[in-house]
Amino acid sequence: MTNRKLWRLIWWIYLAALIVFVVIKFNGSFAELSARIARASQPDSVNYNLIPFRTLSIQLRLLKSHWAVYNLLGNFVPFIPFGFLLPMAYRRFDSASKVFGISICSIVFIELFQLVSMLGCFDVDDIIMNMIGIMCG
Numbered sequence: 001m002t003n004r005k006l007w008r009l010i011w012w013i014y015l016a017a018l019i020v021f022v023v024i025k026f027n028g029s030f031a032e033l034s035a036r037i038a039r040a041s042q043p044d045s046v047n048y049n050l051i052p053f054r055t056l057s058i059q060l061r062l063l064k065s066h067w068a069v070y071n072l073l074g075n076f077v078p079f080i081p082f083g084f085l086l087p088m089a090y091r092r093f094d095s096a097s098k099v100f101g102i103s104i105c106s107i108v109f110i111e112l113f114q115l116v117s118m119l120g121c122f123d124v125d126d127i128i129m130n131m132i133g134i135m136c137g
Contacts, residue, residue: 011089022078023110040118047121056125075129083137103134
């Protein structure tokens with residue numbers, strides 16, 4: 001196996017894990033997944049935030065809360081490998097601008113998937129944190 005093929009294998013394994021554990025947040029229980037969709041389907045449920053820094057400012061104010069730290073790190077740390085694995089796996093993404101372009105498209109797609117599937121919420125602050133993580137990678 002060539003070095004490039006190995007990086008591609010690592011990239012696709014990483015991407016699959018990112019989708020399953022971060023995007024879908026699958027914890028092994030299909031019942032929990034179904035219940036989450038049912039809760040998000042309620043008429044009074046809101047699963048989007050279009051105002052930049054709305055949720056980030058709340059989380060930063062409540063930084064001593066476990067959920068705030070978990071959410072901030074969860075939207076940052078898992079995306080760091082994206083930024084360095086993509087150019088290692090695919091030579092055509094060899095510049096920061098190319099990585100940025102494909103990254104922003106990927107993150108917006110993920111957020112739209114979460115909105116439509118009701119497996120999460122579309123949050124512009126998630127896009128900001130994900131992109132910071134990617135660009136750190």
